[in-house]
Amino acid sequence: GAGVSQTPSNKVTEKGKYVELRCDPISGHTALYWYRQSLGQGPEFLIYFQGTGAADDSGLPNDRFFAVRPEGSVSTLKIQRTERGDSAVYLCASSSQANTGELFFGEGSRLTVL
Amino acid sequence: AQKITQTQPGMFVQEKEAVTLDCTYDTSDQSYGLFWYKQPSSGEMIFLIYQGSYDEQNATEGRYSLNFQKARKSANLVISASQLGDSAMYFCAMRELTSGGYNKLIFGAGTRLAVHP
Numbered sequence: 001g002a003g004v005s006q007t008p009s010n011k012v013t014e015k016g017k018y019v020e021l022r023c024d025p026i027s028g029h030t031a032l033y034w035y036r037q038s039l040g041q042g043p044e045f046l047i048y049f050q051g052t053g054a055a056d057d058s059g060l061p062n063d064r065f066f067a068v069r070p071e072g073s074v075s076t077l078k079i080q081r082t083e084r085g086d087s088a089v090y091l092c093a094s095s096s097q098a099n100t101g102e103l104f105f106g107e108g109s110r111l112t113v114l
Numbered sequence: 115a116q117k118i119t120q121t122q123p124g125m126f127v128q129e130k131e132a133v134t135l136d137c138t139y140d141t142s143d144q145s146y147g148l149f150w151y152k153q154p155s156s157g158e159m160i161f162l163i164y165q166g167s168y169d170e171q172n173a174t175e176g177r178y179s180l181n182f183q184k185a186r187k188s189a190n191l192v193i194s195a196s197q198l199g200d201s202a203m204y205f206c207a208m209r210e211l212t213s214g215g216y217n218k219l220i221f222g223a224g225t226r227l228a229v230h231p
Contacts, residue, residue: 004158031217033217035219041224042118042222042223043159043219043221044221045210048218050216055214056216059218091157093159093217095217102164103217105151105159105160108157110157
């Protein structure tokens with residue numbers, strides 16, 4: 001499809017396990033963002049990529065969280081030693097330019113840590 | 115610190131009527147941007163409208179308009195002629211000031227809008 005694609009749409013895991021969430025942005029979009037949305041809240045910024053590099057990772061909650069975008073397109077958010085508090089919807093967004101007003105979001109990956 | 119406040123957890127409106135969703139913000143920056151997004155049950159965030167702090171005119175996009183009152187630090191969303199498909203969560207957001215001018219957004223807690231036939 002032409003939109004931002006995120007997989008898996010749902011992931012249930014056990015506490016302490018490792019999880020990877022994938023984002024396939026709109027073709028040609030150089031800016032890519034990860035946001036996290038907890039139940040009943042608005043999204044919270046995690047990390048921003050411009051091309052292959054993470055230009056701002058100040059929103060990552062701790063060193064268990066890591067994200068990569070090796071070829072400047074697909075991005076993977078990696079969570080080590082998952083905790084129950086990591087349960088949330090992880091949203092990916094992309095845009096053609098860094099400073100454009102419009103972000104195109106995917107439908108998110110819902111992570112549940114038991 | 116920058117903050118977005120949406121005081122209405124839920125709103126309902128009759129189909130074809132207009133509705134206003136409230137948003138107030140707090141920032142010490144002189145230059146900032148304000149956004150409204152719609153989140154239907156599918157989960158994706160859909161961009162609706164943008165207002166820059168230096169824009170003299172209120173932003174409009176089709177049935178959406180932004181009532182920007184800078185002195186009051188409010189950026190309310192007005193939806194005219196509501197449709198059943200407008201039922202969703204609505205989020206107000208502000209762009210946090212960054213050196214690169216990218217969309218590091220701070221979101222409010224959202225307002226759930228229900229449109230009744």
